[in-house]
Amino acid sequence: MFTDSAPSKEILDKASAAFSGSERISKAVEYFNKNPKEFDERALEFDMIVMKMNSLMKSGIEDDVFRDVTNLAKMLPDGKLPTLLDLSQQVKEDTDSGKEMLELIRATFEEVKGWNWVKDLESDYQLASGILIEGYGELLAKKTKNPKVKRNFVLGFEEVGIVEHPEVGIIKDVLPWLIEEKTEFPERVQWYIDRAAAPQLQ
Helix, strand or coil, rough: CCCCCCCHHHHHHHHHCCCCCCHHHHHHHHHHCCHHHHHHHHHHHHHHHHHEEEEEEECCCCCCCCCCHHHHHHHHHCCCCCCCHHHHHHHHHHCCCHHHHHHHHHHHHHHCCCCHHCCCCHHHHHHHHHHHHHHHHHHHHHCCCCCCHHHHHHHHHHHHHHHHCCCCCCHHHHHHHHHCHHEEEEEEHHHHHHHHHHHCCC
């Protein structure tokens, strides 16, 4: 599952600098710098789910399952989500779009530092996965200048993840939130959440 194309090193390098003033996030970044393959895995899983979302938006979406992916598709000018690898490559380019994306990423990191929920999490895994998903949604909202994009991305990502890839680490990390917010998802997705939660309740 691991490849040389995983953008985790770039993400961790930028996170180390951006979150130096946040004790809780810095602690998690330090852990993953010492255990890079574990963050690498989550970055690759994230991109796998984003690519599945792109495939759904291109070929057609079951509204009663992936409701929020449908809503998100209507809000994206080009109807496509960049992967973390795409973003990593874009910011390396000495172009106006590359510089603009780098500024958006920096602004997103500043936003993340002010999120209260990150201070209360004990799990480095849940923190990293939560910041990847919520932070990406924040980045999209800034890029499209539409604050509604963030929530639709987060819910859409979690819908696709729990239905298509409930076994992967990034979805297992955020499963407690899916259980807590279950009623915000379509009924068919709630069934998948219950099924994933069942082993935890035994």
